[in-house]
Amino acid sequence: MIGFGINQLQGMIPPSLYNLTSLIVLSFSDNNISGDLPKDIGLKLPNLEIFQIPGNKFTGTIPFSFSNCSNLAELSLGENSVIGKISINFSQMSNMRVLMLFGNNLGSSDDLRFIDSMINCSKLETLIVGSNKLRGVLPISIGNLTSQITLLSFENNFIYGTFPSGIGNLVMLEQFFLRLNQLTGRIPSELGNLQNLKRLYLGYNKFTGNFPYIIGNLSLLDSLSLSYNRLEGQIPQSIGNCRRLASLYLSGNKLTGPIPKEIFQLSFLTTDLNLSHNHLVGPLPQEIGKLKSLASLDLSQNRIFGPIPNAIGSCTSLEYLDMNTNSFQGPIPPTMSALRGIRDLDLSSNNLSGQIPRFLEQLNLSSLNLSFNNLEGEVPMSGIFKNASAFSIIGNSRLCGGLPELGLPKCAMLERSKEGSHVSRVIVGIILVCSILVIAILFSLLFCWKRRKTQTLPTQTLPTQSSSIQSFSRVTYGSILKATNGFSEQNLIGSGNFSKVYKSILEPDGAIIAIKVLNLENQGALKSFVVECEALKNIRHRNLVKIITSCSSVDFQGNDFKALIYEFMPNGNLEKWLHPSLSQETEKQEDAPQRLSLHKRVTIATNVAHAIHYLHQECEVPILHCDLKPSNILLDSAMVAHIGDFGLAKFLPLKPHQSSSIGIRGTTGYAAPEYGVGNEMTKEGDIYSFGILLLEMITGRRPTDSIFHEGLNLHGFVKMALPDRVMEITEPTLLLTHEELIEDKNGRNLKRLEEGVISLARIGLACSMESPRQRMNTSNMIHELHRINEIVHSKKG
Template sequence: MKSRIAFYFSSLVTILITTTMIFVSHGSNETDYQALLQFKSMITNDPLSSWNTSFHFCDWRGVSCGKRHRRVTSLSLNSRGLQGSLSPHVGNLSFLRQLDLMNNSFQGTIPNELSRLSRLNFLYLGINKFEGVIPTNLSHCSNIERLSLASNKLVGSIPKELGFLSKLTAISVQDNNLTGGLSSFLGNITSIKVFSARNNPLGGSIPETLGHWKSLTEFYCGGCNLYGNIPHSIFNLSLLTRFSLARNQLTGDLPSAIGEMLPNLELLQLSRNLLTGPLSPSISNMSNLTFLEVNNNNFSGKLTTDFGKLKNIYFLSLAFNSFRSGEADSMKFLDTLGNCTRLELLRLDNCKFQGVLPTTIGNLSDQLGLLNLEGNYLYGNLPSSIGNLVGLETLVLARNGFTGKIPSTFGKLQKLQIVDLSRNQFLGPIPDAIGNLSLLITLDISFNRLESHIPSSIGNCHQLSELYLNDNKINGKIPIQLVQLSTLSIALILSRNNLSGSLPIEVGKLTMLTSLDLSDNNLSGDIPSSLGSCTSLVFFSLKGNLFQGTIPSSLSSMRGASKLDLSHNNLSGQIPRFLEGFILLEYVNLSFNDLEGEVPVIGVFANSSAFSILGNTKLCGGLAELGLPKCNKMNRNHKKRFPLFIILLIPIASTFSIVLCFVYVWCKKKKDQPCQSSPEAQSNMQVLSYSQLLKATNGFSKDNLIGEGGFSSVYKGTTDHDDKFVAVKVLRLQTRGAHKSFIAECEAWRNIRHRNLLKIINICSSVDFQGNEFKALVYEFMPNGSLHDWLHSSATKSRLNLLQRINILIDVASALDYLHNHCLPTIVHCDLKPSNILLDHEMVAHVGDFGLAKFLGTNSNQNSTSGIRGTIGYAPPEYGIGNEMTSSGDVYSFGILLLETMTGKRPTDNTFNEGLNIHKFAYMALPDHVTDVIDHDLLNFLQEDVIDTKCTLKNAKNIEECLSSTIKIGVSCSMDSPSQRMKIEKVVNELRHILDMLLNM
């Protein structure tokens, strides 16, 4: 009996204990469950649809729980497109060890309640839009090991309280707006291995206490406005592998034994500071060094470093220092560089080196792609051994004192694309071997003492886009082969030489040329009328020659010209009236010719400081301040009677005016007729009239203006019946081509439907309240603006993360694939660029603006806007020479758009000069140096920022591989030859493959 009672009692106790445990467990689980629901409730979009009662919350996407207590231990929602605020209820997840919300769009402040997460090891909030300060009470998370708050909008200082986090191994706060310097208390975190605060306006000096970071391997504080000396204690951190303090105001010398103190360094980046003293020879002891950048400092003295010991170095930049030693062998150190077989870039420009360039220059690595010796005091002959550097793509020797002939061995450098030998004392002829450089893009040999003729072999340089031969002693005729180079698009400058003969009529083939300067030669004959084909010219000068005859009327097509100089010739006839209509013309010089007749008073001639007509004694009229005699009727009209057509025109004009009055009255009656609407619009939205659009846009006010194009202005509007935002594109019908653009766009929208194409709601064709014709297109409003805004606007710049950029590129490529391969007939967009890529509330991309669209294989809209072939920088080169618009042209534009998206640089960026363009800029970085060209903010995904992604080194390399693969697509799409461009359907597949790789890391 007793045993039975004992059994029942034991069972009861067990039941009670179990029940209590279940109750406690459910109670704790309920806390986590409610915290997750509160977290979801503050997400403004809805990517967490799987978070529902169909599954236990431990099985929700991104949620991990412990096996024993079923408590949430990890909330990992990296790169999920989340928008909204971070709920303070996350602080109730008391068992949480990892919180990863990186690469989303969280806004607002970082909740103080995170301090309650005492078990937290990893906190990743980087690449979001968090504002406010870093909570000081994060110091209560005593177990935290990695903290990433990079790429947000945080202000204030780095809390000194972080110094209490004794387990921290990595801190990343770069790319914010933090101030207040680096607190000395941070030195207490002796476990730190990686610290990155670059690109913050921190200010202050580097505290000596950071020398306590004995485990430190990576340190990035570039662009932080730091000043003072680098503490000596920093140089005792012998485990350092990557050390970057570029773009600060640091002063003082480097330790003479720096090579022994930091033997493990792989990257040393101290450029753009105020450092002084010698560059220590002990650097040669950093045997692992691959990247040395110390340019733009005040280092001085003779350079005696034995670079031959740095066998792994590929990037060496010593430019803009003062290594002038007063000795003729200051370039002796070049002998040691012959052992650096991996060297790819060598910048020694503006270092004040002097002496003869040693022949050992030819022993440098055959991998060397860039050699820059500009702005030194080098003299003597250029060694013929330069021809051994067969890997060279860029060679800059400008502003030295080289003499003698340009060696014929130049012809061996067949990879050369940019050559600058300007401002030296080179003698003799331009070598015929220059024609072997078939990849040459830029050639500058200006300001030398070259003689003889321009070799006809230069016509073999089929990639040449700019040529500068000015300020030499070159004679003979301009070779026809030169002016037949249709690739010349930037500049052809032959001024101040002794050229003679006529200007070949083939000059008309330079249809893409921007600057043509033939001034101060001995050219003669008539100005060829074929110059009228050079419609891209902005600067044009024939000054100081012997040209005669009249100014050809064909020049009227050069309407983009801003500066025109035909002075000091023997030109006759009248000043062409077409110059009055050149709205971009800033200055015209027609002085010292033999011109006659009336001087215009319209356009550029309305401002006496914008033109010169001195030395033309037969001119009359014009502005009063010119002091010219008045023109009589004979001078002005050359006839005493009105021409017959004027006489006939008067009654016709009177009759036409009466007709116009009737038309005006009729239009007033029709002014509020409803706009025409597409069938789809009729089913989704009521028909809008002109007055409704006027009201919707607040009278087309500037406050509602959200964009402008060549033919239109776009306004944000609100419809009365449902308060829905729309975008109203109003055509500027007075602009030539606007009508055709409207027709082309209407025709395109009538034939296409795709999720990545902008949705049209209405097409409005009516009259305004003054009886003027009015045309507008009404689109679905895109709340996130254009891709251009996200790439270049200060308000949104740098907020696009890697996954967002890849997704946008996939969206655009998918739209093109639809237009090219799934539409009948095939549609070519013809104006693909970031400003025409609109983003909806979920950051899905929509291609818009079909005003230049062309339908292939039909007679409809074959030339929607005659003479307009896309936008400069995005239009393919074949359009510039008159070729038909094709789908391959869209692929080229997509390639440029892709490269702009990944590099953050416009194709018209000021850095792209001397023959460099965005295609070449990207191509030169492949395959191993793609991170050199990637938009700075995307570098968070590489090994410098392993902390941000919790990547292993392997994953970091995988991300770099993804970046490289993406750039390769852009380069392939933007090839000059249409046949070499990647097919758009392959582009889509390749980009989706890259996206899969990123998502599976």
């Protein structure tokens, strides 16, 4: 076996390697190797089982001699510059599992006949030949491939003809990609046989006929693309049966009728909903507000009318919203001020009226288009309105003011023409104001008399935990000293390298808070304080610890003093729930932390994933946390998770030399492996830490556990057990805390628990891959975690 994957190797493969006739595995994935493959490679290496060279610069044709490698199980030549025909005869390769030839320049006459020779590949799971120049009709033999195949990709080629018949025989198919071709005709009903299908991409072809009703049979779909075909008719209500859809692309067709409300009940719809460039008609239902986690919504170029529903404000995860070229009318609803993550907003070419809302100045918009409406009044001058190239308001004739380069009339000039008609109103107004002032003076005198009378009565105030944040706007060293009882150990609830955290009651309001006091004697503590203040001053998210204020002063000896005051988290940190100490185990039942059920663990993980997505994707300046671990995950009274401790955070893009800090960034075991060799900090580093956190939540083992030695780590420990032995490594008390597990006599709940644990483990492994570019992204993390929540919470039976 020879493997040099993911390096920076250049040049050509030494010819001597091709003389190792007993070689079974040869892998040079993701390098910069060039040259042609030897024509006789299959004769020189007849025992090859795995041949991997994707992500290089190989040229030439695919040698026909690979046909001689009867033991070949994987042939991966993707993302090179290979040309010509796929001429290999696969008829003797019964062990072939994976064929990946995508991202080359393959193509000649009669390009797809190689599929005929693959019907004997009874173990075939993956066939990917997308992004080439293949031409021709998909042969009937595609329906005779093994029913075990799970992934087929022919996208981005020049394939024509009708939908391949017999596709319904491939009942285990999970992913099917045919987009960006020239296929015609109707989408056949036999597609409904593919009950395991999760991703179906048929967009950018020339399919005709009505929207395929059989889509509603594919209940496991998580992504569907039918965009830019010639489909007609209404979107059927049965689309609501696809309850796991995370992205839905139907743009660029001839679809008619109203948008079915069932689409808005797809709770997993978190990535994209694109219905643009159709003939959809009717009002936008209030049910739109149910898509609270949707990131992108495009309804442009339709015939939707009526007001923009107030419920749109509930779509708080939206980053992209395009509603241009419809017939929306009325004012821009004030509820849209809740769209704090919105980046691109297009409401142009509608019939919207009223003034430009001031809340648009507060949103972190990158682009805004309000053109060709009936808006009036003054154009704001802050926020996005400070940059004339970032927004458009043309086609609104009654606007005024704004930046000089807009060339709009001054608002005062428009008002002057109306002054004459307002004179009488002004006089009446003056008289009215004077009358109100007289009445206000009389009431003030009466109020003062009553207050003086009641001041002699005894009063009593009680401490409260719901005091206003404004009361903490100025906090002194003395008040913190008193609140922490002189920094008493009895008030101490946590400590780290740079600080200690105390549970405190701050007078005079009596609210319970957490005070983080920096130990400025430790090197790096002051920098940690500055970084945390900078990170927290502009971010707001329900799953981030809320900072109330800070204190930068001196103590009574004249020494510098720094502290941060946070909202108190009654349930402490995740560390104590995953690893309760012996003393905690023996505490009174009501005080000791209880073990977490799988449902609670998945919910906590989902909270954390949403926070990471916000930091990476939704902040104006993306933030890397750099120290995700259980002790930095805090739990409020409802067990909702909040990420805390931003003392090691970094802002993107990194400043020069910011990534060359000495030592590992973060905490050993949770820090990404690339940080240990001096690589720059990236979003993928936080993803790695999150993956390790998930694996720790499943196994109950820290990544620094004593069992991990001689090359074994937490990632490898879980990977070896997946899937058959996963319950053996699961924290034992998870079985005891799973809801209704004991009630179930048929093993259904245990099976549901096992399925949930396996799925959670797969996410943890995908996030903690050694290679940063192989790690899962935050959108997929969130989608998969919501799916697991559905598994864990599914009804019995």
